[in-house]
Every structure is written in structure tokens, then in C-alpha cells.
Amino acid sequence: MPELRKDPILGRWIIIAKERSRRPTDFVIREQIVKGGFCPLCPGNENTTPEEVLAYGRNPSHPPNSPGWEIRVVPNKYPALVIEGDLNKEGVGIYDKMNGIGAHEVIVESPNHEDTFINLSPDRLLYVFWAFRDRLVDLGRDPRFKYVMVFKNSGKDAGASLEHSHSQLVALPILPRMIVSELDGSLSYYKYKERCIFCDIIRQELREEIRVVCENDHFVTIMPFAPRSPFEMWILPKKHSSSYITTDDVSFIALAKIFSETMKRLDACIPDVPYNFVLHGAPMHSEPLDYFHWHFEIRPKLTTTAGFEWGSGFYINPMPPEDAAVYMREAFEK
Amino acid sequence: MPELRKDPILGRWIIIAKERSRRPTDFVIREQIVKGGFCPLCPGNENTTPEEVLAYGRNPSHPPNSPGWEIRVVPNKYPALVIEGDLNKEGVGIYDKMNGIGAHEVIVESPNHEDTFINLSPDRLLYVFWAFRDRLVDLGRDPRFKYVMVFKNSGKDAGASLEHSHSQLVALPILPRMIVSELDGSLSYYKYKERCIFCDIIRQELREEIRVVCENDHFVTIMPFAPRSPFEMWILPKKHSSSYITTDDVSFIALAKIFSETMKRLDACIPDVPYNFVLHGAPMHSEPLDYFHWHFEIRPKLTTTAGFEWGSGFYINPMPPEDAAVYMREAFEK
Secondary structure, rough: OOEEEEOOOOOEEEOOOOOOOOHHHHHHHOOOOOOOOOOOOOOOOOHHOOOOOOOEEOOOOOOOOOOOOOEEEEEOOOOOOOOOOOOOOOEOEEEEEEEEOOOOOEOOOOOOOOOHHHHHHHHHHHHHHHHHHHHHHHHOOOOOOOEEEEEEEEOOHOOOOOOOOEEEEEEEOOOOHHHHHHHHHHHHHHHHHHHHHHHHHHHHHHOOOOOOEEEOOOEEEEOOOOOOOOEEEEEEEEOOOOHHHHHHHHHHHHEEEEEEEEHHHHHHHOOOOOOEEEEOOOOOOOOOOOOOEEOOOOOOOOOOHHHHHHHHOEEEEEEEOHHHHHHOOOHOOO | OOOOEEOOOOEEEEEEEOOOOOHHHHHHHOOOOOOOOOOOOOOOOOOOOOOEEEOOOOOOOOOOOOOOEEEEEEEOOOOOOOOOOOOOEEEOEEEEEEEEEOEEEEEOOOOOOOOOHHHHOHHHHHHHHHHHHHHHHHOOOOOOOOOOEEEEEOHHHHOOOOOOOEEEEEEEEOOOOHHHHHHHHHHHHHHHOOOOOHHHHHHHHHHHHOEEEOOOOOOEEEOOOOOOOOEEEEEEEOOOOOOHHHHHHHHHHHHHHHHHHHHHHHHHHHOOOEEEEEEEOOOOOOOOOOOOEEEEEEEOOOOOOOOOHHHHOOOOEEHHHHHHHHHHHHHHOO
């Protein structure tokens, strides 16, 4: 069973996930993405993954874990956290630990091995965003889970280990530090101004138009004022909402459109760039929050985190977001 | 001039360091460490670096910026922050920024291009630790600087761009987030227990001996209970002290010895591993703090930070520190 451990000074939790015993030198051989060869996420290989928890598009007369699906969600075969068991929080001298209870799932975004997230059709992308919602709703029923982190690693340098287009989610028994900081920061602003800081950011960005990448009726993509790395972007709903799962059907279509446009612009600027995206939303079981605003954060993986960033939490970014936004807006004009 | 910008939600500062204009696709070509060829840090090439701020070992009758030195400290030619100017804090709508005032220096650890930090003699290593102290004392006289971050990037994957063995320091006009969190966390513990949490950690680790790597009369190297990555290590003085610069001469010799032993053990476990280390100490101009304890943190760069870690601040580590500590203790027995 994986173990959650808390740093006693920083309150930062880490997961010790000892999936398989490794010798020190095993770490040096970086995992490569296998090109060609056997793919456990392809149709026909459903029996090589754990049993699916969701599938769209399969003929209802066909059994689960058979081909014919459009989107399929399965537990991760090498999970960082496991779903069965109790938390069993305990102290170890001055330290604290608990069992690594949680869920770790893989959202297979297409049956076609050659598809990439950037080239998914708007319809298929819509399915992906529905799948995120459906899994968030389902996992939200488990009182052990405080937060579900939805994210994507694309490209080896961004941490992907499988070529077949997929995203992931991890359900956590504690609120992650980054979300706590965002909630604290936006609550401080709300207490002072009685306005959502994200709503204020959207208003200022749409007025100034210097860090806006693209927009539609429901969403806007901006470069944040203080990005940690070049071409970092946030996609935010224009209408205030703290929770992704309350998004309505019309807005989901708009989300698929702006996400597709954003990623196609990025691909035109920096072809085949490795990237991550992460969904930020209110904690599970939370009432609607006036001070917090759900959004996606997208990070192209272009810089190496070195000693300075690691030690300080302070990032050096060689590309002003105002310049990157110009490249993004003009991406299709080449 | 570089610019410091504050994320309005998280309070996290970033540095926009636009050293040279770059097109988006320039980021894809990762900088390689140049092997062979011209080295600006080698003796004879002193005129290709900015003017030195410190040198040990040169015959006093020879001029500055000439060969004959054992250790040399020079401003970084492409600094993340610049030393001249005023902070000029200002608001930009709801955002905050200030001029990128600071210092960014390179500590050249040896005149010999082939030397590596791991193979430096104890005497030479002692000079390196003295140089850290002397630069900290000197930069501490500038009231604009709140913190000086001393760190090393070794190997391309850990962010190094020059082969010649060197470490770096960045003097900052604000306290970095990571240090604020450490100070806050250790102060909370002190308020509750009236003891330094690091002293308590040292006591527990020396008693249990399961995460201790090595020790001498003055220092101990441990694997932290909740490490972010495999083989993360901390080197701490056994006697309480919040500030590196108060270290006495006998303790500096012991520090050079334990640092050398720690790195040689690491190299025996994982040859040529890329790594970072960072010095954590009290802020500049701080009185001695009963609740904070200076130390070095060492991180071998063995894992990729992917979407989950980036979005959550939550790390997944496949190697329990208790196992890694066994490998380290037995490193010389092979």
C-alpha cells in the first residue's frame, strides 16, 4: 500500500509509491515512451487494463471492457494511491503518515492510437470534458476524498509514459497544498474587496487585451501576469463558478472549442511541444464559493526546474507573457 | 532590466528575465553543456567574465582578474537580477511588480576544468564553503537584499549550462516563498513545543538511525521523512544555529568532510547523477532565531515533475528514504 507522509516543517504531503523494488541505478535510465509495439490503451487490449469505470459510445448490447468505445476510463495499473482501505492516520515520533488511499484513473481520449489531444475533433474533446465531469461527480460520493486532481502529461519531457492520448485523475484524501494556497489567497482578496479575484483578473485582461490569447462567449484564454514558465496559459469561464461539475451543456461545447483553439495555436507556435494541463476547482463536498473560480492551467514544458526554483519556489521565466500572447494571437497568420 | 512580478492569488513572485529576445521555437532546442571548447571559467579567460568580486589563493602582487586563483567569484554574465537600481515597487491594475534588483554570482570552485564537486579535495571544498560565507556577509550589508539563495546545479538535467564546476548565488529583494513557509512552519512548532523542530528531527533520527546517511562530531546527513524525490538529503549542524555565517572554523572543516562523504556515497550509488543543492538559512539582517536551523538540501534529479506535482504541489516518490539510506550507508561496501 502506498503511504502518505507529511513534511513536519512545511506541512507538505508526499506519496511514497513503491510500485516495484528498484535499485538506485534504475532511476538513471529514464523511461522512454514506447513508439509502436503493444499499446494497453488500444481497442482489443481492454483485458490488459484494470476493469473500466466509464465508457462512452459502445453499443449497449456489448459487454464492458470490449471494443467499440469512444472514450474509456480505467484505473491506473500502477496507481500512486489505492482505492481500498482506511486512512489510518498515525504519528511516528514527530512525524505524521497515513495510508495511501485514493483513486488514480486514466482517461483514454480516443480509440485511435494516432490521435493527439491537439487534433481531437470538437465532438471527441467534448466527450473528454464530460468524462472529467462524470468521474468528478462519481468520486465526489466517496467521503474519504477531499480533492480530485484532473491533469494531462503530454510528451516525455512532461512526464508521459504512454504514447496513446490520455489524461489522468488522482482522488486525494487531503487538500493539496497548491489548492489550499489558491483558496487562501482568493479568500483574502474576497474579504478585502468582496469580489472574486479571478473575475477581476478576467475583467482587467479583457479590457487591456495584452495577455488575452483567444475568447468566445463563455470562456477566455489568458497568459497570467506572473507565469512560472514561457507560454503558461489559463482557460477560465467568464461567468463566475467555483466548480467544474456545474458547467452546463452549452458551456461545455464552448470549452471544447476554446481548448481546441488554444492548443492548436500553441502547436502552431511550438510544434510538438511537451505540456501539462491541470484542472483547478473547489474541493469535493464544498458549497459554491463566491471567492474561487475554476479554471484550467496549461504549462508547455520548456524550461528545466533547477536548484534556484527548487529551493526558493521562485521561478525565472525568460519570456514576458505579453510577448508570448502576441505570438499566440498571430499563430495562424504565418 | 529584469522584472519581478507577483501572482495576485498565490503571492508567488516570478522573475521575467528577458536576457535576449527569443522566438517561441528557440525554447525547444534545449541548451546542451558544451564539452571541450572555450570555457569562460578557466584560468586565462578571466577577461571574458564580469569583474571578480572575490578570489582566494592568488599571489597578492598579481592583479585581480588574472590567473593564479584557487576559488573565484564573479557576477553572472546573464544575470537573473541586476545589482544597480532602485526597487520601484508599483501596481499595474490589480497586479504588483518591481524592478529586478538583486545579485547573481558564480562561485568557480576550482581552476581545474576537469575537477568535479564530488572529487574536490577537502581543502578546496573548505574554500568553497568559506566563499559562500564571505559572499553572504558582504551581500548582507546591502539593505535592499532580504535573502541570498546559495545553490548548485550539476549536470544538464539539473539545469547546469557550463561544464566547469561552479555554484551560484542569487540575492533577492524579497523573501522567497519556500523560506517563508519554512520559517512559518518551524515557528508554529516552536510556539507549541518551545523547541526547534530541526533539533527534534536530528534527535529522533540519531536515535532511530534508519534515515541517517553519515555523521561526524558537528554535522549529520539524513534522508528527510517526507522526501520529494529519491535520495533527497539534508545536511544539518548538530548544534542549533539559524545562520550559516556564524559557523566556526572547526565546524567548516567538519562540513567539508561530511559534504564530501555524502556526495561520494551518492556517486557510488548512482554514478554521475545530476543534482542540485541549496543552502537554507535565516533571512539577511535577522537576529539569531531559536526556531530555525540552517541546513543544506541535496536533490539528485531522478524524476520528472509532471502535471500532478505541478498542479498539486504534492510529490510522488517511488523510493522510501529508509531504503535509500541503506543504499547510501552501504555504498562503499560494494
